[in-house]
Amino acid sequence: MEPTQPGARRPEHHRLDVRPLDPVHSLKVKLGLLVVASVAVGVLITWIGLRNELGPSRTFPLAILVSLLLTWLLARGMTSPLREMTAAAQAMADGDYSIRVRSTSQDEVGQLAEAFNTMSRDLEASDRIRRELVANVSHELRTPVAALQAQLENMVDGVTEPTPAALEVSLEQTERLSRLVTYLLDLSRVEAGASALTLTQFSVGDFLEECAEAVSMVDAAKGLTYVVDVTPEDLVLEADVERLRQVVTNLLQNAIRHSPHGGTVRLDAYPVDDDVVVEIGDEGPGIAPEDRDRVFERFARGSTSGRALAGSGGTGIGLAIVRWAVDLHGGHVEVADTESGATMRVTLPASARPAAGVTTESAR
Structure with missing residues (x-):
């Protein structure tokens, strides 16, 4: 008899269910x-x-x-x-x-x-994941919507003046909502099996500088410092730029969320044999060793010193999308061993070797 899974129920068996012929294979x-x-x-x-x-x-x-x-x-x-x-x-x-x-x-x-x-x-x-998705997304939507509604109501009632600072708070909540919607759209692409890559060759250093600049403009309130270190400086990679931008942006937003005010976020890249390794590290509380193998699972959440390991403010979608996009390229993503903070390590083939079944086309 196969082992019963925790929480699984067996139907009641009648005493007259005699099975002497069970060993017979036909x-x-x-x-x-x-x-x-x-x-x-x-x-x-x-x-x-x-x-x-x-x-x-x-x-x-x-x-x-x-x-x-x-x-x-x-x-x-x-x-x-x-x-x-x-x-x-x-x-x-x-x-x-x-x-x-x-x-x-x-x-x-x-x-x-x-x-x-x-x-x-x-x-x-699937039913458990659906329930978790509804609960998590509802929670994530409720927080920024409530904050945005309260801020706008105060402005309308004259309690708060529409100063640049007040408008900036409203903008932050709107951007948070926008990020969540983007994650959900990306998740729908994963479910639909979208697996086409538009390959092009590009400079890794320039690409990481652009990603860091983009997120620093959005999340300037923490006063973080972004350090990009690419060795050698002319390191190039063949990949889908938009998919890879999605990967780096999700990892950067995860690092920003858990970094202390005035901390440093590092973006390192270097070659290893025929691969290119991209690492994004922060100075946050880090990730518990027992959580490192599952943080990229959809809706997985772990904690170390209160750190929630989720890619969109707690939904656990962003990091799952990261793994999906990296897998499309034939690479892999993992949590690197570090003494402090957390470092996400993405390894991609320098010359594109997409996963089986992935269609490709060259960028025009």
Whole structure:
């Protein structure tokens, strides 16, 4: 019997679910054994009855009754997973995805039961992710919307003057909303399987300088310093510029969110064999070692000293999009080991080697 997943429920089993034929790997062989067993039992009872001079009028009905009972017991055990799947499907229709089917047989019915359990787990995971998405996005939308509404109401009521500082606060909340919408649109592209890359060769140093300048204009309130260090200075990379800009921007915004006021955010790039490594580091509280393997999972959240590891203010979408975009290029992303802060390391092939199934075209 397969192990029960935590939180998963098994349907109640009837005591008469006898399964002596479970080790048999073919349903056809099972049916043949069922026929042979019922006939053999009927013949045996008939022979015993005739030897004891019970007569055909009593021996034949008894043989038929026992054969039918044996057939019913064995057939019930063979078809039990099908009944369990029917009950589980009805429960799924009511929104309960926790039921698992007992799959001990080795034949086609057992394989169907295992496939059904896999489908149940996938549906349960998808439903959990959907609920988390609704809850997280609702929370993230409510905060900036409430702040923006309060700020505008104060201006309309004359409580607050529409000074540049007050308007800047409103602009920050609007930009936060815009970033969240952008993440959700990117997530929809991931779900749709969008995997086309427009490849071009570009200077890594110039590219990182542009990304740092763009985010520094938006998040100037913290007074962060951006240090770009590319070795060698003429390092080039062949990739989809817009996808890579999406990667670097998401990682920069994550670093900015967790950096202390007046801190430093580093953007380093250097070659390793046939690859180009881009690292983005901050001076924040860092990422716990136990969280480093899962922070790029969709909606995953970990914490070290209160740090939320999410790519859009807590939704856990941004870092998942980073991994998706890097995977498209045939690269990988990880959390590097550092003594302080957090450093995200992106490794990409210097000459484009997109993942299997990804279509490419050259930039005009």
